[in-house]
Amino acid sequence: MRGPLVAGISVPRIEGMAKVRGEERYASDITGPGILWAVARRAGIPSGILRSLGDEPVSMDGVVAVCKADSIEGENLLGVLEPDQPVLVPLGGRIRYRGDPVAVVVADTRERAEAAARALTVEIDPLPAVFDPPEALSPDAPLLYPDREGGNLLVSGWVRRGDAKSVLEDCDLVEEDVFRFPMQEHAYLETESGVALYDGENLEMEVSTQNPWRDRDELSRALGLPRERIRVKAPCLGGGFGGKDGVVIQGILGAAAMACPGRTVKMVFSREESFLCSPKRHSSVTEMTLGCSSDGFLRAIRCRFTLDSGAYASMSVPVLTNGLDHCCGAYRFEAVELEGRAVYTNNPFGGAFRAFGAPQVMGALEQLVDRLAKRLGMDPLEFRKKNGLVRGDMNGSGVVLTSTVGAVPCLDRALEQEIWTSREEWRNSAPEGKARSTGAALICHGQGFGPGIPDFANARIELTEEGRFRLYSGIPDMGQGNGSTYVHLAGEPLCQERDRFDLVQPDTDRSLRSGPAAASRTTYIYGRALLAAVDELKRRMYVKAGMVLGAREDDLVLLPGRMRCISSGRELPLEVLAGFMELPERCSVAGSLAPVSFPGPETDYGPKNSGFPHCIFSWAVHVARVEVDLFTGQVSVPRYLAVTEAGRVVNPQMYRQQVEGGVAQGLGYALFEDFSVKNGEVVSKDLSTYIIPTSMDLPEVECLAVELDEPSGPKGLKGLGELPLIGPLPAVANGLANICGPLTASPFTAERVFFSLSGGARDEGRV
């Protein structure tokens, strides 16, 4: 685009060309002479006590250091909400899953570090293990944390409003079922990676992370180094999706670096290690009951859902509460009774993954909604329209929605699209041996954190001596393009072209703390802070230009590269203007606290943590055409529509990227991705057994935006990152239900669908 940036126009991302040309540097690309490699040794046993570690690596070729728990000076514990995860398991300490690191070996090459880590003898006294949440809750189950109050129950929460039980008894129609969804793996192409250097005093780390500031805090506590002596930088990430929101590699990398002062240490997880040790989308069991009246009004919902937290708490608490918050979806209910549990087991641990607990509940809810519509003989979208929330309604969590609510507008748009109006023709056009159908889902996703954690960001922007604008991003870009969107947001009020901006990626020493790239908050909250910082910078530029040009401020206008005096026509190039300003004047900082938290809804609720309740949401209707091969059960999704309301669209290209990427991951979750774990061992160890979609597997997503103007959002936008992932599973399931009956266990593989087609007994799937 030529000319100053304007909201609403597509602009390619600022670092796009560098990425195509292979010039962008990811944490895994950082290299140099004399760099050392660190490799962790993992327990390989799901439960036990670490008895001893050998010393074999010490004498091996190229080995520089062997780091064990006793060389760590801090608390040696990681975890944001529950510090339950050791950086390295100490002798006598407990092994809770196969991926627990017991030592890190540093050597001059990766091969030598790997060989040395393998050579280390590890003695573990095995203990009984438990892999299934209900079993883990039974009174005689082995306890992962014997001293912990609550045993294996990590957290439970409830939401109650009205008397759901008696309203359900009074309902004309009731649908209920139990839904089982497996773990999902992020499978970002760049595995966990980073480099670290400890100079004897300070630890500096450049790592693929979604939250460098929280990493710094955690490293400080775990490794026993004051916060001021730790610097964490986040270059562009090769994908994150939530999996890099939390310390996965940083702890062992930091410990390894501290064992080799003065040498740069690099660590890159192998794909297999990443699959075992990174957090997963929680596997879940959702038991749900939904009731409505004969004239088509939803009345009550009951839900109990259980998440397998695995060995560590990670983000399970907010994932659970966010799930509770999304249980009732986009609908009005008289009465609500929800219960959620997250349970420790000896499996790989669950954590943050795009949409954070919402897919596990809306994947169930939207199927039951469809069944009720079908029994009433109603168009499923009309049924949703009748029950969809509008502004002023109270949602399931007891929040009266006072911001933009796009549910019904999205339904209206979807109802008139050809993919929906032609669904009869599509159904009737099935060739011999195939069946065709169309399924839909209405979804929503909350904006930012819930109460309990203030959702703030601090922006920093600087007019440089060269008359350029340097924008210090406070939130990592894992590929979603937030950095470019910040430039876009700042570019319009500053009336500048994209090329006049330099973007500094998050760095705890240069940019300002702004929280994680998570919770669909990134653009919304950093954007608010940034616009305030831009306003202040502009004000100072006008004051200074007025003094230099001897003009009134209202006689000045900021144009690309210069300030112009309207009446005299005199112009002041920005580099000249900058020369009149000292650094503190040229650099503007502003913070913003997002109005997404809500002090207390009109409901009785248990979980007092981040993730419940939200008060601003984005909304969407997804429609999937499905086709099933009746002989093999093979499912294909040849056409897909996403109608989205996430406020105003600042950059249509980036907006579309978010929708398409989310749908792609959601279709993977629905159709292929089965992260299979047996006795705590990951069975799908690589990308040939854990199948994610290729270019042959995905439809070209039709992407429509309904643009309501969200008054609280920068330029009227709302967050969009997580929302699109939620829709594909229920939309596809609803399409398939017309062909092979209800499917309550995912993914919808050919085997499952074929089994269901041939009228097999209900497939209970895996927990």
Next chain:
Amino acid sequence: MKVEFNLNGEDLSMELSGDERVLDILRDRVGIPSCREGCGTGECGACTVLVDGESRLSCLMVSAQLDGKTVTTVEGIRDLPRWAPLFESFDRLGAVQCGYCTPGMVLAAVDLLTRNPDPSRDEVRIALSGNICRCTGYRAIVDAVMEGAEIMRGLSL
């Protein structure tokens, strides 16, 4: 063993043990970071290089297989006018998100377009199916290859 090969137009001669992965040689010894590891087992395509003009997975090749070959990475073609429209299309059409897969995708596209300058969308999809992208959903990547190809045909480069 001594291995001689041509990398992006430059003749190299290196003393290597015959079983080193080409991916590691390129990344760690020669300093070609754009050739990336996503899986190490031949499933993702992030490590794609052109060997004598054909796309190959460098994580599955060992040094001995390099001898006498010509190896091309994006560094070797990114400044050639012939491929400029393809690079520009990737950027302009938003075929890049995290970008980790992108150099491999570009090379897979170069391999296809060298053999078939006028592919159908389906042919593009098939040609890229060995390269996984976790971010984009592929539509924009296919668009970029189609449009890049069209511009290049117009320029008859």
